[in-house]
Amino acid sequence: MKKKFKDLLHHKYRSRTISFALIIGAYVIIEILMHSIRLSRLFTGMLVPCCCYIILALSLNLVVGFSGELSLGHAGFMAIGAFTAIIVSGLSTKMIPDTTIRLVLSILSGSVLSGIMGLLISVPVLKLSGDYLAIVTLAFGQIIKSLITNIYLGFDSDGIQFSFVTNELNLEQGKMLLSGPMGATDTAKISNFSSGILLIVLTLYIIYSLIDSKYGRAIMAARDDRIAAESIGINILRSKTLAFVVSAILAGAAGALYALNYSTLQPAKFDFNTSILALVYVVFGGLGNINGTILATTVLYILPELLRSLQDYRMLIYAIVLIIVMQLGSSVRLKRYIEQIKNRFTKKGVTQ
Amino acid sequence: MNTPVLQIKNLGIDFGGLTAVNNLNMEIHEHEIVGLIGPNGAGKTTVFNMLTKVYDPSRGHIYLNGQDIARLDTVAVNKAGIARTFQNIRLFHNLSVMDNVKAGMNNQFTYSIADMLFHTRKRRSNEDMIEEEALKLLKIFHLDESKDTMAGSLPYGAQRKLEIARALASEPKLLLLDEPAAGMNPQETEELMETIRFVRDSFDICILLIEHDMNLVMNICERIYVLNYGMLLAKGNPEEIRNNDKVIKAYLGD
Numbered sequence: 022m023k024k025k026f027k028d029l030l031h032h033k034y035r036s037r038t039i040s041f042a043l044i045i046g047a048y049v050i051i052e053i054l055m056h057s058i059r060l061s062r063l064f065t066g067m068l069v070p071c072c073c074y075i076i077l078a079l080s081l082n083l084v085v086g087f088s089g090e091l092s093l094g095h096a097g098f099m100a101i102g103a104f105t106a107i108i109v110s111g112l113s114t115k116m117i118p119d120t121t122i123r124l125v126l127s128i129l130s131g132s133v134l135s136g137i138m139g140l141l142i143s144v145p146v147l148k149l150s151g152d153y154l155a156i157v158t159l160a161f162g163q164i165i166k167s168l169i170t171n172i173y174l175g176f177d178s179d180g181i182q183f184s185f186v187t188n189e190l191n192l193e194q195g196k197m198l199l200s201g202p203m204g205a206t207d208t209a210k211i212s213n214f215s216s217g218i219l220l221i222v223l224t225l226y227i228i229y230s231l232i233d234s235k236y237g238r239a240i241m242a243a244r245d246d247r248i249a250a251e252s253i254g255i256n257i258l259r260s261k262t263l264a265f266v267v268s269a270i271l272a273g274a275a276g277a278l279y280a281l282n283y284s285t286l287q288p289a290k291f292d293f294n295t296s297i298l299a300l301v302y303v304v305f306g307g308l309g310n311i312n313g314t315i316l317a318t319t320v321l322y323i324l325p326e327l328l329r330s331l332q333d334y335r336m337l338i339y340a341i342v343l344i345i346v347m348q349l350g351s352s353v354r355l356k357r358y359i360e361q362i363k364n365r366f367t368k369k370g371v372t373q
Numbered sequence: 374m375n376t377p378v379l380q381i382k383n384l385g386i387d388f389g390g391l392t393a394v395n396n397l398n399m400e401i402h403e404h405e406i407v408g409l410i411g412p413n414g415a416g417k418t419t420v421f422n423m424l425t426k427v428y429d430p431s432r433g434h435i436y437l438n439g440q441d442i443a444r445l446d447t448v449a450v451n452k453a454g455i456a457r458t459f460q461n462i463r464l465f466h467n468l469s470v471m472d473n474v475k476a477g478m479n480n481q482f483t484y485s486i487a488d489m490l491f492h493t494r495k496r497r498s499n500e501d502m503i504e505e506e507a508l509k510l511l512k513i514f515h516l517d518e519s520k521d522t523m524a525g526s527l528p529y530g531a532q533r534k535l536e537i538a539r540a541l542a543s544e545p546k547l548l549l550l551d552e553p554a555a556g557m558n559p560q561e562t563e564e565l566m567e568t569i570r571f572v573r574d575s576f577d578i579c580i581l582l583i584e585h586d587m588n589l590v591m592n593i594c595e596r597i598y599v600l601n602y603g604m605l606l607a608k609g610n611p612e613e614i615r616n617n618d619k620v621i622k623a624y625l626g627d
């Protein structure tokens with residue numbers, strides 16, 4: 022028992038121990054506060070979205086920090102998770118009255134669909150790398166948003182009705198689930214703070230399981246040096262695909278949790294800004310730094326909400342940070358570029 | 374005589390108008406330590422890059438244990454049995470020394486993604502076994518004390534050794550070393566020679582090495598190929614090479 026405890030603080034596991042302690046500690050403190058003094062609506066309203074953004078940022082860090090690829094379209098995965106969850110939850114309301122089971126089912130479907138999408142686009146996309154990958158993921162995010170903006174979906178006793186053009190579905194006493202740009206209205210709010218915390222814990226568990234394994238080592242080796250990784254038999258495409266798909270699954274889960282916390286949700290919520298926002302959290306937290314990501318997300322999400330007067334400057338700050346991201350965020354690649362240029366000057370071949 | 378581990382036939386590559394290597398024929402047999410020497414720019418590293426399919430040869434054939442590797446890529450070539458080091462070190466700088474070696478063993482793990490997620494016994498026993506093996510390898514190179522150091526912050530000589538350890542970790546039949554002693558002091562070089570011999574004997578592999586340190590080359594190589602302007606200038610045992618007029622003129626100097 023004593024040895025087990027020492028293990029927790031061993032340098033190899035320290036980050037992991039701190040992560041779980043951080044999340045569970047925060048949960049306990051906030052729960053106690055919620056039950057003792059009455060916390061403001063403003064604050065309690067931020068809890069679930071904050072959990073979602075933490076999951077989103079952690080998932081993005083898997084791609085940007087651990088796998089070394091720049092994705093500018095993670096809001097797209099969040100959107101897929103979100104609207105899948107809304108549809109699944111809406112359709113199964115009668116069948117599954119238990120909100121907990123429905124929540125689990127909705128999040129599961131959202132993340133699975135998002136993961137499948139991640140797999141589908143990762144095959145062509147990950148063959149590209151660097152800036153091309155960034156551009157394609159950016160386009161992906163926009164396409165997903167536009168697609169959802171044009172979906173009208175409802176159901177009644179006759180079944181599901183679906184249109185890409187018009188709001189005029191012939192529903193007889195049915196219910197609209199998605200109304201184009203208006204998005205979802207009248208969704209049952211079934212997610213809560215506890216489920217958010219649980220999902221963060223699960224996310225941390227998955228990420229730590231991955232990065233400590235042979236799969237994680239392959240992902241990071243491919244990031245640090247592609248050619249060296251191939252020279253010891255590591256399949257670059259497979260490693261990067263794994264990181265990307267796991268990331269998509271987690272981002273989908275974040276979206277699902279987010280969607281089921283609001284009664285209305287517009288697709289425009291998941292635009293480019295949200296992708297960049299997640300990137301800002303990751304970069305501030307530190308590439309490949311899990312605890313940093315958690316802290317940065319919490320602070321950067323809550324601060325602007327509390328200091329609404331700063332809202333005007335938010336986009337300005339994002340723009341500046343984006344530039345920094347472009348320069349430093351892909352520092353692995355930057356180093357490679359610099360090395361290439363140096364090599365050109367010293368007239369040494371590419372692969373010495 | 375049985376089939377050579379490596380056989381190169383009429384190998385050549387062009388970069389645009391430049392013919393970097395041409396008409397190269399080489400053979401390496403089991404248990405041999407073979408040297409590849411020549412002036413800077415002769416095409417030595419380019420030969421390694423063709424052997425590991427970092428570059429696709431323009432002409433010729435490469436046979437590994439009799440199998441033509443023309444259609445294999447870098448990853449498959451490693452699985453087929455060739456591992457290498459790089460002239461300018463290419464370590465995984467942000468991984469620990471231990472993880473660099475473990476990365477080299479990546480294909481010896483058998484556990485699945487499900488094992489990974491659920492931390493099954495298979496994952497644990499696999500990881501424990503690999504950790505043990507990796508530690509053994511690190512001990513050979515006297516790197517076990519710094520197993521938790523980031524590879525990027527190791528001193529230069531240690532980085533070179535770690536690269537060899539990582540290559541060995543992938544269980545090659547043929548090990549390619551590109552200037553392994555570059556940047557090492559005489560004492561480190563001496564130690565390296567011992568280690569290379571030890572590695573050859575205990576892992577029962579053959580080694581092809583590029584090196585400018587003639588003391589090292591003449592001491593541990595059983596045969597030597599000399600490359601000049603991409604063409605084979607001479608081949609033979611150290612004694613023959615040392616006394617070859619063409620080699621003396623082109624490379625060894627007076």
Ligand SMILES: Nc1ncnc2c1ncn2[C@@H]1O[C@H](COP(=O)(O)OP(=O)(O)O)[C@@H](O)[C@H]1O
Pocket residue numbers: 368369370371372373388391393411412413414415416417418419420
């Ligand atoms: N990728 C490349 N593109 C163009 N030229 C190259 C490339 N790689 C190597 N070379 C050229 O091939 C020749 C041999 O280089 P190299 O094999 O590195 O020499 P060595 O290792 O013997 O010093 C040099 O003239 C070098 O400039």
Ligand SMILES: [Mg+2]
Pocket residue numbers: 373417418419460
């Ligand atoms: Mg060279």
